[in-house]
Amino acid sequence: MAIFVxxxxxxxxxxHETPWHSHSAGQFYWLTRGIFVIETEQAQWTLTSGSLGWFPEKLAHKARALSTVQGYIFRVNSMDNMALHNKPKICRIDFFIQAILQKLTSLAVDYPTEYLAHLTELLAYEAMRTAELSLCLPLPADRRARHIADELLEEPASQKSQAALANKWGVSIRTLSRLFMEQTGLSFSQWRQQAKLLTSLQWIDAGLAISEVSALCGYATVSAYIKAFRERFRETPRQFQVKVN
Known part of the structure; x- marks a missing residue:
C-alpha cells in the first residue's frame, strides 16, 4: 500500500529555479497551468498542464518554471508500492486520473489515512499503466557533449552547424555523433530537433503566434515546424495551444 504523505x-x-536537491518521498506533479522542467543527471522532463509526472524518491534533480506554474505535488512513499516505477515518467491525464486528482485535492484534512492511502494507490496504478508522453529529452553524460546540449537548449534558434559546435568544444564530429547516439539513443540531428520542439512548448503556452514560435526555434518555415511538431506529439501546435489554455 502506498503511504500517503x-x-x-x-x-x-x-x-523560478529550484537548485539541485532530492526528496525522501516520491512525488507526483499535477500541473493545472504552465510549463515546468525537471532536470536529472540523465534527462530533462517537461511537464505541461494536462500531464502528470512521477519522480521517485532520492532522485537528484533541479527544476525551472518556463512560465507561471500552478498545480499540486503529491508526496508518497513509493517503497511500499510495487506499482510505482523507480524511474521518472510523464503521462496524460485521462478522465479517471483527473477524477482521482480532484478527489484528493478536495478532501478535508481530517479524512481517514486509510482512505487517502487507497486513493493514492489507485492513482499510482493508473499512472503507471497509462502510456508515457513524449516529453523527455535524454541528456549526454560526456562533458563536451553536455556543453553542446546546454548551449542548444539555451539557444534553440542557433544556426551553428554540428561541425562548428564540435570545434568550439574540442571534439571531432565523428566522436560527437557517437556520443549522442550512445548516451541519448538519438542521433545529433534527432536530439537537436527534439530539443527545439520541447523548448517551443513554453512559447506556445504563452500564447505566441505559431509563426513566432517557429522563428524562435530556428525553423526555416512554419510548415516545417508544424510537421515536426505533429510527428512528435501527434497534434498540431495550435491544437496543443488550445488544450493548455
Whole structure:
C-alpha cells in the first residue's frame, strides 16, 4: 500500500529555479497551468498542464518554471508500492486520473489515512499503466557533449552547424555523433530537433503566434515546424495551444 504523505500547492512565477536537491518521498506533479522542467543527471522532463509526472524518491534533480506554474505535488512513499516505477515518467491525464486528482485535492484534512492511502494507490496504478508522453529529452553524460546540449537548449534558434559546435568544444564530429547516439539513443540531428520542439512548448503556452514560435526555434518555415511538431506529439501546435489554455 502506498503511504500517503501530503499534498501541497505548487505555484511559481516564470523563470523560478529550484537548485539541485532530492526528496525522501516520491512525488507526483499535477500541473493545472504552465510549463515546468525537471532536470536529472540523465534527462530533462517537461511537464505541461494536462500531464502528470512521477519522480521517485532520492532522485537528484533541479527544476525551472518556463512560465507561471500552478498545480499540486503529491508526496508518497513509493517503497511500499510495487506499482510505482523507480524511474521518472510523464503521462496524460485521462478522465479517471483527473477524477482521482480532484478527489484528493478536495478532501478535508481530517479524512481517514486509510482512505487517502487507497486513493493514492489507485492513482499510482493508473499512472503507471497509462502510456508515457513524449516529453523527455535524454541528456549526454560526456562533458563536451553536455556543453553542446546546454548551449542548444539555451539557444534553440542557433544556426551553428554540428561541425562548428564540435570545434568550439574540442571534439571531432565523428566522436560527437557517437556520443549522442550512445548516451541519448538519438542521433545529433534527432536530439537537436527534439530539443527545439520541447523548448517551443513554453512559447506556445504563452500564447505566441505559431509563426513566432517557429522563428524562435530556428525553423526555416512554419510548415516545417508544424510537421515536426505533429510527428512528435501527434497534434498540431495550435491544437496543443488550445488544450493548455
Amino acid at each position: 501530503h499534498i501541497e500547492a505548487l505555484s511559481h512565477v516564470r523563470q
